[in-house]
Amino acid sequence: MNKGKLLAIFIMLGAMCPVMTSCFDAREVDDMGFVIALGLDKGKTNALRMTLQIAKPMAGDNGGGGGKDDELPYAQFSVEAPAIYTGLNMINTFASKQISLTHIKVVVFSSELAREGLGPYLRAMIRGREFRLNMPIVVARSTAEEYLKSVDPKLVLNAAKFYELVYQSYRYTGLIPKVEFHDFYLAAESNCRNPVAILGNSGRFLTAEDFDIDNSTFREHGRSAPFEGDFLAGDIPGVGGARAENIGLAVFDGDRMVGELDGTDTIIHLLCTGDFVHSYWTVPDPLSEGYYVLIDVKQSRKPRHHVEIVDGDPVIHITLNLEGDLLSVQSAVNYEVGENSLTLESSVESLVKEQVSRFLDKTISEFKSDICGFGQHARKLFTTWAEWEAYQWKSKYKDATYTINVNFKIRRPGLILKSEPSISSEGRSDDR
Amino acid sequence: MKKKTIFGNWEASAIIINLICTKIFLNFPRMAAETGGTAAWLFTIFIAALAFLGFTVIQILYKPFEGKDLLDIAELAAGNPGRVLAGLVIILGAGWCATAYMRVFSENMKLISLTTSPLSFVELFFTACLAAGAYLGMEALSRLHAFSVPFIASGYLLIMVGVVNYIDLGNLLPILGNGAKEIFISGAPKVSVFFEILFLFLLPPFLKKHDNMKTTGYWSLGLSAFFLVISSLVFTSVFPYPSSLERIIPIFHIARLIKLGRFFQRLESIFLFIWAAAALLYISVCFYFILFAFQKTFRLDYYKPLIVPFAIIIMSISFIPTDFSEVITYEVSLFRKWSWIAAFAMPILLLVLARLRNKGAVRKGRAA
Numbered sequence: 122m123n124k125g126k127l128l129a130i131f132i133m134l135g136a137m138c139p140v141m142t143s144c145f146d147a148r149e150v151d152d153m154g155f156v157i158a159l160g161l162d163k164g165k166t167n168a169l170r171m172t173l174q175i176a177k178p179m180a181g182d183n184g185g186g187g188g189k190d191d192e193l194p195y196a197q198f199s200v201e202a203p204a205i206y207t208g209l210n211m212i213n214t215f216a217s218k219q220i221s222l223t224h225i226k227v228v229v230f231s232s233e234l235a236r237e238g239l240g241p242y243l244r245a246m247i248r249g250r251e252f253r254l255n256m257p258i259v260v261a262r263s264t265a266e267e268y269l270k271s272v273d274p275k276l277v278l279n280a281a282k283f284y285e286l287v288y289q290s291y292r293y294t295g296l297i298p299k300v301e302f303h304d305f306y307l308a309a310e311s312n313c314r315n316p317v318a319i320l321g322n323s324g325r326f327l328t329a330e331d332f333d334i335d336n337s338t339f340r341e342h343g344r345s346a347p348f349e350g351d352f353l354a355g356d357i358p359g360v361g362g363a364r365a366e367n368i369g370l371a372v373f374d375g376d377r378m379v380g381e382l383d384g385t386d387t388i389i390h391l392l393c394t395g396d397f398v399h400s401y402w403t404v405p406d407p408l409s410e411g412y413y414v415l416i417d418v419k420q421s422r423k424p425r426h427h428v429e430i431v432d433g434d435p436v437i438h439i440t441l442n443l444e445g446d447l448l449s450v451q452s453a454v455n456y457e458v459g460e461n462s463l464t465l466e467s468s469v470e471s472l473v474k475e476q477v478s479r480f481l482d483k484t485i486s487e488f489k490s491d492i493c494g495f496g497q498h499a500r501k502l503f504t505t506w507a508e509w510e511a512y513q514w515k516s517k518y519k520d521a522t523y524t525i526n527v528n529f530k531i532r533r534p535g536l537i538l539k540s541e542p543s544i545s546s547e548g549r550s551d552d553r
Numbered sequence: 554m555k556k557k558t559i560f561g562n563w564e565a566s567a568i569i570i571n572l573i574c575t576k577i578f579l580n581f582p583r584m585a586a587e588t589g590g591t592a593a594w595l596f597t598i599f600i601a602a603l604a605f606l607g608f609t610v611i612q613i614l615y616k617p618f619e620g621k622d623l624l625d626i627a628e629l630a631a632g633n634p635g636r637v638l639a640g641l642v643i644i645l646g647a648g649w650c651a652t653a654y655m656r657v658f659s660e661n662m663k664l665i666s667l668t669t670s671p672l673s674f675v676e677l678f679f680t681a682c683l684a685a686g687a688y689l690g691m692e693a694l695s696r697l698h699a700f701s702v703p704f705i706a707s708g709y710l711l712i713m714v715g716v717v718n719y720i721d722l723g724n725l726l727p728i729l730g731n732g733a734k735e736i737f738i739s740g741a742p743k744v745s746v747f748f749e750i751l752f753l754f755l756l757p758p759f760l761k762k763h764d765n766m767k768t769t770g771y772w773s774l775g776l777s778a779f780f781l782v783i784s785s786l787v788f789t790s791v792f793p794y795p796s797s798l799e800r801i802i803p804i805f806h807i808a809r810l811i812k813l814g815r816f817f818q819r820l821e822s823i824f825l826f827i828w829a830a831a832a833l834l835y836i837s838v839c840f841y842f843i844l845f846a847f848q849k850t851f852r853l854d855y856y857k858p859l860i861v862p863f864a865i866i867i868m869s870i871s872f873i874p875t876d877f878s879e880v881i882t883y884e885v886s887l888f889r890k891w892s893w894i895a896a897f898a899m900p901i902l903l904l905v906l907a908r909l910r911n912k913g914a915v916r917k918g919r920a921a
Contacts, residue, residue: 146667247799250665255812285815303719303810310796500726506590506794509727 151178154218157195157281158272160265161242162231164201171208172199172266175216176224176280193273194280199266205245222251226284228258228302229265229321235371235378243306243376254303257288260371260378262322262355271323271364287367288319295391295400296350296384298370309376313496313514317390320369320381322355332358338383342479348403350384374490374515382483389480392441392473393493395423401448407468409452414465416445421530428499435514437481437495437523441473446533453542457534470527477525489519558759562769564695565756567702568838569773572650572749574780575835577709578828579657581746581781582788582803584885588740591794592730593785596740601778604747607897608774611754612767614904617911619763623754623900624849630906639903640850642895644843646751648867649888651839655679656871656880658832661802664877666825676868679836684864686837687844688857691759694838701830708827709780712804713787715811715820724793725786745892746781750774752842754900804828840867 160172174195198216202208209220228246230239246252261268274283291297297319308316326332336356339347354366370387372380382390391397399419406412425440450456456465484492496514503509542549582593589596618626627639659675667675686694730736753770760766788803791810800806808824811817844863848856874880 146669250668254806254809282815307793307796311793497721497723497726500591500723501728503727505727505729505732507732 148219152218153221154216155224156220156222157224157284158227158229158269159205159222159225160229160231160261160269161205161234162264162266163233163237167201168203169205169208170199170201170264170266171205171212172197172229172269173212173220174269174272174280175218175220194278197269205242206249222249223253224281225251225253225256226281227256227288228252229261229268230258230318231264232260232262232371232378232381233264235260235318235373238375238377239309239373240376243309246302247306252302255301257284258300258302258305258316258318259288259321259367260318262320262353262381267323268321268365273363273365275362283363287363290367291387291391291396292398293400294384295388295397296368298387298390299394299396300370308494309373311496312510313491313500314494315375315490315492315515316373317492318371318373318378319367320354320371321365321367322353324357324359324364324366325355326358326360329360334358338385342385342476348385349401350386350388353381353383370492372484372488372490372492374488379490380483380488382480385476386480386483389473389476390492392420392443393424393439393477393480395420402445402469404465404469404472406450406452406454407464408454408461412452413449414447414451414456415449416469416531417448418443418445420444421528426495426498428495428502430499430502430512433517435495435499435517435521437498437521438526439477439523440526441477441528443469443473443527443529444532445469445529447531447535447537449535450540453540455540456531457538457540462531466529466531469529473527473529474525477527478523481523481525485519485521485523491515491518491521495521558690558692559761560692560695560759562760562765562772564699565753565760565765565769566773566776567698568695568756569750569753569769570776570780571698571702571705571831571834572752572838573747573773573777575654575831576746577780577784578802578804578824578831579654579661580801580803580881580885582784583798583800584743584746584889585781585785586789586792586794586797587885588731588743589736589785590730591725591727591789592736593789593794593797594725594782595728595730596736596743597778597782597785599737599740600744600746601774601781603741603744604750604774604778604897605771607744607747607893607901608750608770611897611900611904612763612770614901614908615754615757615766616763618757618904618907620757620761622757622849623751623903624846626754626900626907627903630903630910635903635906637850639899640846642899643751643755643846644850646748646892646895647839647842647846648870650749651683651836651843651867652871653880653884653888654832654839655683655836655867656874657877657884658829658836659871660877660880661805662829665802665805665821672872676871679833680864680868682833683837683840683867684860686833687841687860687864691841691845694834694841695759698834698838701834705827705831706780708823709804710783712808712811712820712824713783715813715817716787716791716807719810720787720790721793722790724790730794742890742893745889745896747774747777748889748892748896751896751900752838755842755845840864843867 154175156173157176158174162170164170174197176195198212200208200211202211213220274280277283291299298317300317300319305316308314334347337347337351339351342351353369357366368384370382370390371378372382397420399417402416402418404414404416406414421442421444427438429436455461484490499514500509585593585597624636624640628636655676659672659679662675663672757766789797791807792800805821805824808821811820844856844859
């Protein structure tokens with residue numbers, strides 16, 4: 122081997138040395154404590170009480186997720202600190218691993234904190250590179266600490282997966298809003314819409330014996346008994362699974378929470394924003410009192426919004442296009458075809474219209490907050506940003522009026538083409 | 554006998570496309586939003602049209618000077634002082650691009666990936682790469698560009714497509730954004746975004762024919778305009794104005810949003826890869842052009858002995874700005890406001906002067 126080649130080999134080996142030692146930023150995954158949920162409450166001794174759920178890496182493999190605390194797939198830490206990052210510093214002094222937020226799945230704020238304004242915390246999160254932009258935002262009606270404590274995933278072994286799945290339930294229930302941190306932050310800064318957050322709370326009931334519907338919102342909806350969406354988080358008469366309930370939404374004006382809406386209103390919010398996917402609806406039978414028709418409702422196309430400004434005030438025109446598959450007809454009335462089908466369709470249309478009207482009245486008069494983003498559709502009426510800014514949509518929203526148009530069509534009858542009544546010794550059930 | 558380097562249209566186009574488009578990863582979409590507001594895309598189309606116009610004028614004037622670079626033309630136009638002056642302008646321009654981008658890319662790398670590494674450690678990699686690039690020469694750099702640019706472009710387009718469910722075209726309204734005056738009058742000097750087209754006028758000796766330079770120019774301007782418009786369109790439709798002004802590395806923020814089911818998340822790793830590749834190629838080419846212009850301006854026989862001292866100078870200068878924001882301020886409000894003079898006005902002036910002197914020489918010849 123000649124001297125030149127030997128020298129080249131030595132230089133190459135020398136150059137490889139720094140690469141082999143890894144970089145300054147090398148961190149062993151096993152040495153890190155990955156936070157999966159972060160809760161923020163007002164503190165007793167300091168500005169913030171910060172609660173962290175940190176994943177136990179092996180818990181998902183060996184069947185963690187039991188009822189006792191030591192079997193949970195995560196460990197929960199709480200600390201009182203002046204700000205998020207200083208809180209992390211403090212927890213790092215007694216957690217054995219270095220805390221990392223890179224795998225965070227949810228941020229929970231207490232409603233007390235949310236009502237004061239989330240601006241300082243949002244700004245910390247958007248600046249920090251570890252926070253994920255697509256993590257959901259939850260407002261706990263009591264405290265974030267209690268909410269996180271009541272999370273006890275029963276059906277999944279992996280707590281991170283629990284959080285990923287549970288906040289996707291808007292796709293098949295419509296009872297929680299679609300919220301990501303990215304969207305929440307932009308809406309809080311926007312001059313044409315306001316943000317919403319998922320409303321959460323730990324369930325009130327420990328056993329079925331304790332069930333009551335005292336806090337249900339069914340009376341506000343003019344019903345004699347609660348439907349599936351007539352609850353706020355924590356009030357659902359149910360036990361089993363995680364005690365942390367998510368139903369309804371928290372209404373914000375900028376970064377400050379101004380109110381709560383129940384599950385039924387959340388469905389309407391999703392319909393108006395176009396994020397509704399599908400859910401099962403209970404509809405009073407229009408031809409047979411005391412019975413219900415259950416329909417799997419979908420959006421046949423995105424809602425159409427048209428905004429105009431009349432005498433300086435906004436006028437909003439909304440068209441919702443829905444379709445449904447029959448799931449159950451308790452009365453055995455034939456809603457599959459003909460006149461009955463049209464009757465059911467127009468009944469659903471008026472029901473939705475009424476609900477949308479109630480919902481919009483609340484956002485306009487009570488909350489004065491455009492959580493559906495109608496302002497985005499008003500922007501096309503202006504040529505430049507300066508003109509749009511001068512209009513001050515958010516302050517004009519309280520004077521808005523609206524028109525609603527709902528089109529609903531029954532598409533499929535399920536696996537039954539024609540309902541037949543049951544026959545007993547007393548005769549046909551529809552004759553009785 | 555010294556081997557003459559010649560490369561094709563694609564290689565040259567790849568170099569110019571990467572030079573113009575690397576700023577997409579840096580601050581271009583934010584700068585477009587700052588000038589145009591919700592009409593950032595309109596502003597981008599406008600400055601691209603201006604760049605096309607400028608290049609068309611230059612390439613028409615360039616026709617009689619086939620195979621000559623801008624320094625040859627400066628010498629024809631104003632003799633040795635002309636060549637030295639034009640050379641210094643090119644060295645300063647390329648020098649600013651190399652130093653500013655080295656600092657900004659290193660700072661950004663430190664911000665999002667190598668958070669605890671010292672800045673000097675991060676810059677060391679860039680310096681080693683630019684020195685290696687300059688040592689291997691233009692042929693190696695051009696081949697590397699021809700190979701890498703399609704990958705970088707594909708990765709970039711993948712990010713743009715991946716974020717499609719976050720795009721809200723309503724964010725592009727009001728249609729005229731910050732107003733016609735702001736976009737079309739105050740925004741016109743921002744054609745300096747295409748400053749790097751200046752380096753195309755150093756490539757004619759490598760491209761030989763005028764038609765090659767013309768084709769390369771139009772293709773690289775066309776594709777660059779396409780990528781720039783896509784970036785401003787996607788950025789302003791995902792991050793509504795004025796929230797868009799907050800974001801420091803726009804495409805990184807876009808990449809962070811991508812989530813396709815539970816499995817396809819954290820696609821910003823693709824961003825990091827293409828971003829680092831584009832930055833290394835950008836800085837290496839700028840550094841090569843500094844050496845090339847220096848060698849030609851001062852008529853040196855070799856440029857290789859300059860590599861190490863110049864690399865150290867570039868790295869040292871990049872440390873001068875006290876902070877990251879200072880570099881961005883100089884880059885946006887100074888360099889990208891006035892560098893059109895060097896990229897478009899200077900070549901036009903030199904070409905006109907060279908043509909006049911050429912005509913004068915021909916007339917004198919005829920009279921004699």
